[in-house]
Amino acid sequence: MTPKHASSDVTRADTTSLSLARTSLLKFVGLLAGVFLLAGLSLFYLARDLDRTEQLESAFYTQKAVQALEKTSRSTIKDYAFWGDTYRHLHVEVDTDWAFTRQNVGPTLYTDFGFRGLFVVNDANRTVYSVVNGELEAVAVEDWLQQSMSDILDKARAGAETETTITTFINVGGVPALVAAAAITPGTDPTVTRDDRLPSVLIFVDFLDRAKLESIGSDFGVEDLHVATDDEIGGAPAFPLGADGSAGSLRWTPEKPGRRLLGTGLPFIGLGALLVCFMTFVILRRTTAGALALDASYASLQNSQDSLAISEARFRDVVEASSDWVWEIDEDWRFTYLSERFEVVTGLSRAAWIGQAINDLLSTELGSLSQWLAIPNRRPDISLLCQYVDTKGRERITRLSARGMPNKGFRGTATDVTEEVEARRRIEFLSQHDALTGLPNRTRLREFLDGKLKAMPSVEQPLVMLSLDLDRFKPVNDLLGHAAGDLVLNEVSSRLADCVRHGDLVARVGGDEFVLILTDMSSQEEVEALCQRLIDSIEGPIRIDDQEVFVSASMGIAMAPNDACEAAELLRYADIALYEAKSGGRNTWRFYAGDMNIRIIERRGLENDLRFAIKHGELRLHFQPRYRIADGQMMGAEALVRWQHPVRGLIPPDVFIPIAEESGLILSLSNWVLDAACSSAARWPKNLFVSVNLSPTEFKRGNLVERVQKVLHSSGINPARVELEITESVMLEDTEGALGVMHTLKRLGLRIAMDDFGTGYSSLSYLRAFPFDGLKIDRSFLSRLDESDDDKAIIQAIVGLGRALSLTVTAEGIETAEHLNLLKTVSCDEGQGYYLSCPLDDSKFNALVGIAASADVENSV
Structure with a gap:
């Protein structure tokens, strides 16, 4: 070759190398641009998801606020409606001096609880007693509320035998009002005899005005809680009051954490893009010269086999960099391929499992894995939780996804989600158990108690509820600190659990308050023997650092069906008995008796x-x-x-x-x-x-x-x-x-x-x-x-x-x-x-x- 031809070949080689260098760099820049675009889109998606989550949480707390308001109204009206004195002075006869002047059922309900209206409707559906804004008035409830109350009166009287209260929301002149109603009964007062007339009905009315809603929203962390105006109706978020929103709807202004995230994240992404552009300019100049020199040295070594090897290496690197492991099986459900991540994640040998059936490695709660894969028209984007045992004998959980292959086999990925599943189980456990002691909490107690009461306990085999409160516990917190108090609670919890049988329940329902549900106890003597064991166990010394702490306990006992058959009543009677035990000198127990309720009424x-x-x-x-x-x-x-x-x-x-x-x-x-x-x-x-x-x-x-x-x-x-x-x-x-x-x-x-x-x-x-x-x-x-x-x-x-x-x-x-x-x-x-x-x-x-x-x-x- 002459020098002229050699020079021409070098020039063409330089031009080719420069073009390749620029093309590679542009592809790299395009890839980075895609990354930044993806990051920006992800940020927008995350911001939108944060705003949506905040909206759902505020809707949840709004619902809880309304439910709490209804619960408070039902509890308050229950205390007054199912009271023997109310029955005597507002049903048998209407004693205004007793009710209003002496403030038994009068202006304190407005000043202390905020009830704007208080009415008593007799058996002839005539309003016989009215207190409006804390003042005695002569006005009918239907005239004051500007609507018929017959449906509410019928529902309230229907709950007279079960002492059930009702609440409902109505619209009064464009303002939602919460109406609580209950039939007036003597309750558990044995000194009052019911007459044959229809029971009178006690009605409390609470208006949800702007100030009331702002107070409720402040308590539950809901900003700008108010009644929706005509311009806002149909928008979101909203919470309807009454049947299909007949009493109006509540609106609020949820926080926008997504907007704050965008305001923080987008500038950083823009700054990153500018830096990349600057670096691209610098690299372009340097790589142009480098690519020319590199192409001149290695042009003869580039061929199609090298490109294939690079492609395979790239695929392998991507697969192995993932947290998942990749698998393939043939039509006989046997492994034909397992990625190297299989050994890293599971600790098992790839060579040992190639050729083995997938059912021998992975199992599900829905049957064999091959049955799930063989479901006709199965959606390919659905994943399945499977279990396997690692080399240390521990059960692991993996999420498996699969797609069919042309040769009738399957390929897919597997992700280890053991920690995620265990965290979810832990959350579910904590939702029903006390975080400090691990004992069941009030939610679990109510579920357990409802289940036992549905089994219909008998007089021969009663269900025993024991309400227990620690004595001398407050000085431990005051003198030794809350850490010492937590140690005492944990030790007492352990001792209580040791004293009961496997089928019984010990729950912590408050600071130093516990509730025990006991079965298979046929006599009072057996219950008293257990109470003595509990006191003896709790009174034992509790060592904290270098000193011994001593506490004792008082207990109240109620039994179903002897005392009550409803969970709420059983809890209330056990608390009443506990109050008697504490009044009787503490460190003892009391069985519930009817005269205890009379003393509380007194x-x-x-x-x-x-x-x-x-x-x-x-x-x-x-x-x-x-x-x-x-x-x-x-x-x-x-x-x-x-x-x-x-x-x-x-x-x-x-x-x-x-x-x-x-x-x-x-x-x-x-x-x-x-x-x-x-x-x-x-x-x-x-x-x-x-x-x-x-x-x-x-x-x-x-x-x-x-x-x-x-x-x-x-x-x-x-x-x-x-x-x-x-x-x-x-x-x-x-x-x-x-x-x-x-x-x-x-x-x-x-x-x-x-x-x-x-x-x-x-x-x-x-x-x-x-x-x-x-x-x-x-x-x-x-x-x-x-x-x-x-x-x-x-x-x-x-x-x-x-x-x-x-x-x-x-x-x-x-x-x-x-x-x-x-x-x-x-x-x-x-x-x-x-x-x-x-x-x-x-x-x-x-x-x-x-x-x-x-x-x-x-x-x-």
Whole structure:
């Protein structure tokens, strides 16, 4: 070849190499462009899916909010409709004074629960009692709601025998209203006899106005919950109220997480595309020269076999880079090909399984795998879960997909989904079990109980429900922390499970509340023997780190069919029995009895009477003088509340104060006591102070500082003449919060004393950390002076401690001259008790102040 021809060949080779280089690079750029396009589309799809998921979740929570509202209305109306007193005063006869004036079924339902309308319809379908917006009105329910109520009345009366309530949504002037109705029955009150008339119907009406819906939406995390307007009807999302949305529809504004994702992700994808374009330009220049040089060196080695090898290698790399393994079988269902990923994923040998039947490796719950593959017209995109056993003997789960081949065989992929399936099973387990203890939760308890009740337990073989609540558990959390409390709950759960049989159920339904469902127990003695075993097991020491913790339990027992045949009633009766066990001293058990329900009804009546008494002046204040021990001079008096019930007579404070604390009336009661005590003391001589007891509940809620400021301002009393007595439980429950409130009270100028000193856990540390002015020695130390010399030493030590901390020490319960002489010998500051003076009403105390301002203690008694 001449040099001229050689030069021509090189030029053609260079041109070919350059063209190939540019073509390859353009293909690469096209591939990257496709990747970016796919990423962008995926981002749009993911954003749309996020928005759709958020919309579904908000619809779910809207439904839950409406269901919760209906459930609350049904529960509230049930408490009032199935009550013997309601039957007597609103069905047998309509007693407006009992219902409205005394607020048994009256304005509190508007102020406390928000019911805009309250109606009673008698057996002739005539409205005989109406309360609208908390005011007594003479209006028929059908006129007020502007529609017929006959269907609702019929449904409510149909549930009279089963004590079933109904709720429905109606449209009232364009505003949805929730109507709850129930027939008025005596419930379980044995003192009331039903008459032959149709039962009257109690109706509560709650309007879903804008404010109500915003409050509900805030509680359930649904934004802008409102009633759909005419312009919004037909749009989404929406939740219909009433039959086919007859009462209107609810609309809301779901969040748009997808839009936020697009706003974050698209700029990054665009930036990546710009970088790729820049890199493509740089690479194009470098690869052009490189491709020319490479083509010149290896042009002779490129042939069709090399291209085929590269294609096969590319396919193999793609297959092996996947998390799936690829398989092929012939028409006899035997493996003809398994990818290398088969060994990586399963740990099994490819060579050993080539030629083996696929049914020998994989199994399904729907029959053999070959039967599934042979289904005529089977959709090729449907996958199937299969099981196999790996080399370690563990069962694994794989998702198999398959397509037919022209030779009548099949090929497909297999993906290991063992972790995914186990996670789903775990989620299903947690949905019915308590996450801390692993015991069944309330959902599983209800399913189990419903199943057992459908089996129709008999009197000979009853179904026993045992409601159990731990005693002395709260101090464990308060003193040792919640981690220690969790250890105690786990240990108690294990002990409970060990005490029952295989077919029984132990469920955790609350913080330290458990429910046991027991079968195959034929006698009360057998149940009591189990209760004793449970108490003995729970009372055993529980070791936490280097110390032992002790708890006990109280139990309430109800049985089906003896007590009830409905799950809800059985649970309620067991709780009632549990309440009796706790009232009876704890660490014991009680079987449900009918009179327990009567006592609860009486307690509820007493609660209503107390609410009436606070508002209508049935309470009285007595004052017990406090004297200086050294010279007998009166220093002040402690205010003690008394309740003179018009029917029951004098009710002791230890009866009605716990009711006030449990029912939330303690704030109203305390306001009355503070105001009355300060107003009376403002008229006393300026050297006398008044002491008022505070409930621990007032430190948790109720704006104590603002309430005290208001009383001081209205009474005009000098704050230095007011002493507030608190117990140590205030510091135990919320140390930091209580300390802040007490410092604020001190800045107002008030005195603060620790009541019942010596009966708590760590009173010495509290005396140093909290701004106390005085402490009161618990009366129990004085009452045992004749029996124990240790109590004398304790009193002397407390007096010395108070003097060291500059605190005024007051002794309670001085009943004898010996008590007074002992307190003088130890130089106790002040004292009170029946030996010095019993509690006096306002007029007698004023008389005592007038004649005993300078008298000696012994002469004044």
